[in-house]
Amino acid sequence: MESTRTRTRRATINDVASAAGLSRGTVSRVVNGERYVSEDAKLAVEEAILRVGYVRNSVARNLVRQKSGAIGLIIHEPHSLLFEDPNIGSILLGANAVLSAADYQLVSLIIDSERDSRRVADYLQGGLVDGAVIVSARASDPIALAVKNLGVPAAFVGHPPGIPDIPYVAIDNAAAAEAITARLLGTGRTRVGMIACALDRDSGQDRLAGFKAAMGDLFDPGLVVEYPLYTYGFGLEGMQELLRRRPDLDGVFAASDAVAAGAMTALQESGRQIPADVGIVGFDDSSWALRCRPQLSTVRQPADLLGKRAAELVLAQIRGLPSPAEVLETSVMWRGSA
Amino acid sequence: MESTRTRTRRATINDVASAAGLSRGTVSRVVNGERYVSEDAKLAVEEAILRVGYVRNSVARNLVRQKSGAIGLIIHEPHSLLFEDPNIGSILLGANAVLSAADYQLVSLIIDSERDSRRVADYLQGGLVDGAVIVSARASDPIALAVKNLGVPAAFVGHPPGIPDIPYVAIDNAAAAEAITARLLGTGRTRVGMIACALDRDSGQDRLAGFKAAMGDLFDPGLVVEYPLYTYGFGLEGMQELLRRRPDLDGVFAASDAVAAGAMTALQESGRQIPADVGIVGFDDSSWALRCRPQLSTVRQPADLLGKRAAELVLAQIRGLPSPAEVLETSVMWRGSA
Numbered sequence: 027m028e029s030t031r032t033r034t035r036r037a038t039i040n041d042v043a044s045a046a047g048l049s050r051g052t053v054s055r056v057v058n059g060e061r062y063v064s065e066d067a068k069l070a071v072e073e074a075i076l077r078v079g080y081v082r083n084s085v086a087r088n089l090v091r092q093k094s095g096a097i098g099l100i101i102h103e104p105h106s107l108l109f110e111d112p113n114i115g116s117i118l119l120g121a122n123a124v125l126s127a128a129d130y131q132l133v134s135l136i137i138d139s140e141r142d143s144r145r146v147a148d149y150l151q152g153g154l155v156d157g158a159v160i161v162s163a164r165a166s167d168p169i170a171l172a173v174k175n176l177g178v179p180a181a182f183v184g185h186p187p188g189i190p191d192i193p194y195v196a197i198d199n200a201a202a203a204e205a206i207t208a209r210l211l212g213t214g215r216t217r218v219g220m221i222a223c224a225l226d227r228d229s230g231q232d233r234l235a236g237f238k239a240a241m242g243d244l245f246d247p248g249l250v251v252e253y254p255l256y257t258y259g260f261g262l263e264g265m266q267e268l269l270r271r272r273p274d275l276d277g278v279f280a281a282s283d284a285v286a287a288g289a290m291t292a293l294q295e296s297g298r299q300i301p302a303d304v305g306i307v308g309f310d311d312s313s314w315a316l317r318c319r320p321q322l323s324t325v326r327q328p329a330d331l332l333g334k335r336a337a338e339l340v341l342a343q344i345r346g347l348p349s350p351a352e353v354l355e356t357s358v359m360w361r362g363s364a
Numbered sequence: 365m366e367s368t369r370t371r372t373r374r375a376t377i378n379d380v381a382s383a384a385g386l387s388r389g390t391v392s393r394v395v396n397g398e399r400y401v402s403e404d405a406k407l408a409v410e411e412a413i414l415r416v417g418y419v420r421n422s423v424a425r426n427l428v429r430q431k432s433g434a435i436g437l438i439i440h441e442p443h444s445l446l447f448e449d450p451n452i453g454s455i456l457l458g459a460n461a462v463l464s465a466a467d468y469q470l471v472s473l474i475i476d477s478e479r480d481s482r483r484v485a486d487y488l489q490g491g492l493v494d495g496a497v498i499v500s501a502r503a504s505d506p507i508a509l510a511v512k513n514l515g516v517p518a519a520f521v522g523h524p525p526g527i528p529d530i531p532y533v534a535i536d537n538a539a540a541a542e543a544i545t546a547r548l549l550g551t552g553r554t555r556v557g558m559i560a561c562a563l564d565r566d567s568g569q570d571r572l573a574g575f576k577a578a579m580g581d582l583f584d585p586g587l588v589v590e591y592p593l594y595t596y597g598f599g600l601e602g603m604q605e606l607l608r609r610r611p612d613l614d615g616v617f618a619a620s621d622a623v624a625a626g627a628m629t630a631l632q633e634s635g636r637q638i639p640a641d642v643g644i645v646g647f648d649d650s651s652w653a654l655r656c657r658p659q660l661s662t663v664r665q666p667a668d669l670l671g672k673r674a675a676e677l678v679l680a681q682i683r684g685l686p687s688p689a690e691v692l693e694t695s696v697m698w699r700g701s702a
Contacts, residue, residue, distance in 0.1 A: 076513055080489075098471075131486075131487045132474065133471040135471060136460055138461075145467065145469055152432075152433070154432060172414045177417075
């Protein structure tokens with residue numbers, strides 16, 4: 027797949043040696059990652075490789091073997107959320123660490139529209155990636171369907187219902203939500219609401235289910251407000267709505283830390299003290315949690331590890347090894363907000 | 365580049381027609397995007413394409429022409445900043461919108477280590493992208509050098525010094541920083557400090573230069589604190605340090621909105637009123653600015669448009685059209701923080 031636009035022949039290892047002023051053997055040792063090469067020689071070779079446009083063996087080998095050496099990270103998130111949710115960044119960096127160590131290039135593919143969705147399916151079909159990690163898939167996701175039908179090695183972060191055949195790594199959102207709601211109730215709160223989000227996804231549905239389970243007889247459906255996305259803005263709006271519905275509310279479970287941060291702003295603007303008047307808990311333990319004042323009590327989910335394990339599941343499939351689904355542990359981080 | 369792992373032959377348009385229960389002609393009209401096809405037929409064909417793993421013409425054509433149909437977005441940011449800076453998300457989505465409309469697939473390549481940097485250079489050499497947008501490059505960036513030597517169509521967001529031959533789209537950071545500092549001085553402040561960040565990049569250097577220019581004789585080098593990254597955490601730390609150095613400070617220019625948000629937390633925790641005791645201004649007009657209380661006075665930079673224009677510069681080069689560098693307008697957004 028060499029472009030013929032700007033070059034007439036592919037640079038060879040001899041060109042690198044000549045440009046670096048070193049022997050072919052030294053260049054070869056550097057390129058193959060062997061020991062007993064001086065740092066100066068390494069630097070000179072690296073510089074010469076870039077200068078002459080030499081394609082390393084790994085790339086050439088991949089081209090011959092009809093492998094791209096790349097793994098796609100498919101992020102299916104609406105525009106507004108993409109960079110407000112630090113989990114996605116942590117998943118990406120976790121996956122990148124594992125793939126980088128295995129000499130695979132992570133390529134992120136963002137789906138922001140129907141058109142994107144179709145084009146990404148085409149891209150997967152074109153052999154430009156050897157596998158895919160899929161984040162934020164929803165039930166009947168067309169990409170998930172495409173991956174399944176193409177037989178591309180793949181793994182989900184999260185566990186979308188209705189797609190049973192692809193391995194996944196997930197957390198138990200319902201159990202974690204139940205645990206933190208129970209802890210909130212343990213501080214003596216009785217009038218507790220929830221700002222629920224993203225009910226089109228397993229994470230959103232399961233967090234609401236866990237909240238209901240913990241509330242038991244105290245559960246009041248009128249104290250659940252629902253929004254499409256886990257955002258600061260919906261947290262602000264949701265808290266204002268809950269306070270209108272129930273001014274003497276004394277506790278709230280926000281479906282994510284960003285949502286909780288927005289809710290805390292609304293509580294403070296309404297003159298309520300946190301945690302004296304209202305106790306609040308979130309979900310994620312992302313950077314939002316430590317920026318809040320008081321700091322947020324929340325569920326820690328290992329976003330970085332979700333990305334790492336999902337990447338490992340894809341590599342396992344490429345190597346013909348077993349790739350069982352995995353559910354990672356979460357824990358409650360108790361701080362000042364409740 | 366078809367994978368031979370799971371399939372023995374490439375699916376044809378006949379397979380799609382058979383799976384969809386439609387004529388070859390109807391399938392062909394859908395695949396070629398022609399009019400006068402019913403919505404039902406379109407859906408059936410789309411579904412059948414995914415089911416049988418048919419590779420659309422555009423992908424096949426690209427493979428024959430040794431084009432990937434993909435454009436890389438190379439993001440050179442340290443781990444911690446990647447998803448704290450909403451500008452990067454806006455640049456990505458802006459570029460994606462332009463490339464998606466031109467039927468190119470945007471693939472994001474994150475550089476988080478030296479190893480990543482080398483691998484991305486290899487990836488570019490392997491012909492897996494037809495062009496590249498480079499974000500957050502620094503002086504003597506190895507990727508920039510690789511792109512230049514390979515002759516890959518490319519554009520920078522920002523204008524790293526020392527790499528004159530690649531087109532770029534940028535803002536005038538120095539002029540914008542000078543304008544907002546002048547506006548802050550116009551509120552009667554005389555003891556004004558700066559939390560400067562990322563001085564290894566043109567944006568960081570230029571914002572400091574603009575601050576100095578506006579301060580003129582009032583400039584006091586002891587009231588500039590310097591940090592490596594534009595983060596909330598460094599804003600918090602920087603403000604605490606400035607208050608130690610000069611407890612009667614009455615104004616501060618934070619090098620980004622995230623930095624300003626951290627600084628505002630430090631000011632409020634020290635018991636100072638904003639803007640009565642200390643006026644503060646930021647840079648970006650990102651989502652941070654509207655989340656602050658009071659809301660932040662800042663420089664609006666068109667991050668989305670930076671991404672769009674950079675993508676257009678790459679497409680222009682692919683099409684053999686001129687691709688002149690471009691400097692976009694910024695404006696001062698005056699709100700409650702100063």
